[in-house]
Amino acid sequence: MDTTYIFLQHYWWFLVSLLGALLVFLLFVQGGNSLLFRLGTTDEERSLLVNSTGRKWEFTFTTLVTFGGAFFASFPLFYSTSFGGAYWLWMIILFSFVLQAVSYEFQSKLGNLLGKRTYQYFLVANGVVGPVLLGAAVATFFNGSNFIVSKSNLTDEMMPVISQWANGWHGLDAFGNPWNILLGLAVFFLARLLGNLYFINNIREEKLIFRCRRQLVTDAVPFLVFFLAFVVRTLLKDGFAVNPDTGLIVMEPFKYFNNLVDMPYLLVLFLIGVAGVLFGTGKSIFSKTYTRGIWFAGTGTVLVVLSLLLCVGYNNTAYYPSTADLQSSLTIANSCSSQFTLKTMAYVSILVPFVLAYIVYAWRAIDRKPITPEELKQDGHKY
């Protein structure tokens, strides 16, 4: 295969992985929302929490949409296989995000039909369902899914669908594998941990922030247990390898461990990321005045997720393996767009740093003043 084409496949897997990693970081919005009734004991406190995540939810939502668009453009076979097959898994994720999107704007407005509490429950529901299901979906990258791809079906006029799910559960079968649930729970507690750290950084209200710091411990412990269990098991289990010459998929013992050995820079990224999450969390627990933990834990989250997604896509690995038919497994080579499309999109991606720059600039402008009860009263647009 053309080396430029191989480079472009890797480049786009990197970009998609980066978007995925940023999305997991931005799930602090969902994590924070899942704690709405646990941290906020009064209407005023809940208002502070909602208005705090309410100024960032658009970024999470947009990253989710862009993640989908980028995956579609660069790896369309994944898009058609996973979304069309794991129908219910994705639909439930989407339902929860739809409800979340209106809940901020609608909850405090007169005439909102369902009442404030209902919209806040929607936020909590999305805060639980979003991270758990997204985590479980990512876990299937390591553990496999039940699908068959047969491009020859296109020549069957009666049944031309090339990607088919091999059972009637359409994605809900992911929960039949406890290791998928484990990563789902790890992502859920990570999102809550990040939500706490974000509140500590963004809100100035003593009692509430005290509760956030206490909650950090409650969320950090299960996160570490679930995450470490998943990582250790993944490094020790057989992985889905692809022979680059023949394209044949085979099971390889310790595949993901071997990938980290073969690509030590991923191991470095992973370890720096884990250290960042631990440092940001630990210092925020032990120092009562420290507010910058979100930046260390957030950056750490991005690095850890990025390294895991690169580990499952690079080094001749099938990133979306099939347990129904091993040879249907998707790799970055057999599921990607054409060289022309990847190259054209690579030119577009040059604009990404510019986009990131204005996001950072605007974010800083909005966060210049921390959220306080007084600030909320002055602001014209309060949720």
Add this chain to the structure above:
Amino acid sequence: MLETIDLSMINWARAQFALTAIYHWLFVPLTLGLAVVMGIMETLYVTSGNEFWKRTAKFWMKLFGINFAIGVATGLILEFQFGTNWSNYSWFVGDIFGAPLAIEGILAFFMEATFVAVMFFGWNKVSKKFHLASTWLTGLGATISAWWILVANSWMQYPVGMEFNPETMRNEMVDFMAVAFSPVAVTKFLHTVLSSWIVGAAFVIGVSAWYLIRKREKEFALASMRVAASVGLFAALVTAATGDKSAYQVAQVQPMKLAVMEALYEGGTHEPLTVVGTLKIPEMLSLLATHDTEGYVPGINNILNGGYRLPDGTTALSADEKIKRGKEAIAALADFRKAKASGDETAAETALQTLDENMPYFGYGYIKDTKALVPHVGMMFWAFRVMVGLGMYFIAFFFLILFLSWKKRLERVNWLHHVALWTIPLAYIASHAGWLVAEVGRQPWTIQDMLPVNAAVSKLDAGSVQTTFFIFLVMFTVLLIAEIGIMVKTIRKGVE
């Protein structure tokens, strides 16, 4: 046992896409239109320093925010639905179709998401000019988003810039500029975005008229109506001009859509345009469709039976002949794959030659009945007339509002205030009628002449799609009622 696609599942998938698109389009045009109106108002505030314009802009921003949230919510599903319900489509043309969606995310959605936050929360945190820039950039983000999604939609109507690759079994992009700047996309963008400005303008005028009826917020209402009518009149004129261009393009690239729009079964030269019933404008259809009063316009039966001369000098094939050649293309593709698998290069070359000869009709190979090639005539005929009729009404309406505003008599013409209020739903009806013409007229194709719905769909059971259809129906209806309720309460509360 032979496996087949469940027909009811295909129809539920179509219904779900139609439902979610219709709901989404209830909110998008108002976002696009209000963005311009409130951008102008805030510009007036920044340039004049007059606090009145700030209060005015902030009021419309409040309504914009309510509408924007539900627009974002309903839009999420549309992108992912290409994968969830149209998975074969996603593979067959994902190499081309995915690119505009990705660019939309990278360039437009982040711009919208970033600057809408500054617009809502930045009044006390950023400078006046930065805030103004954020307001315009929010609207620009929404407009760029519209550009790329309309590029994608136009490509479904008029697929260009790609080639079929038998090795990968999909279409692949070979000319990005042809896709991104196809003439159909340019016209569609102008027509759709400017017609959305009409919705925004009609909304502002209607709400302002309600205040005048109630003898409230007089200064605010009159000023808002003046700004909105200026935007509306400009938009209505451009929409009419691009509508004409759009009809000409439809005649060239989707003749069946045009024939159905006109309920024209037997075409010919010197074709009149049917207004309604027996009222016809002589030679007008020929003129619109071919820019020549003597031009030949094929009817539905002509297109199905073929045999007429095409503009390039060749003779049109019948639908049966196209289906036959489509089946030959599909069979040749199967032969090509078999020959490749067995290493028989000669057989592969022969199959490839047959495939190339018949490739323009590939999609027809999946068509089981020629009747399926004719979109719903009644719906198309009336949707087109409603759109065009209301389009002409809007020109007169905005002109009258602007004229009376200039003459300072707008406040006194009570009947017009009631008309203005009822013009709000008319703007939505016109906008949706336009999309009905565009999308129903493309049926049964997901991509014109290339991929029909039965070959584009996901392999799901009808029950699953039916369930999600009703979940969306209930969810979006409840949210729409809530949105209208909030809007009404906010409007009743008035300007703060």
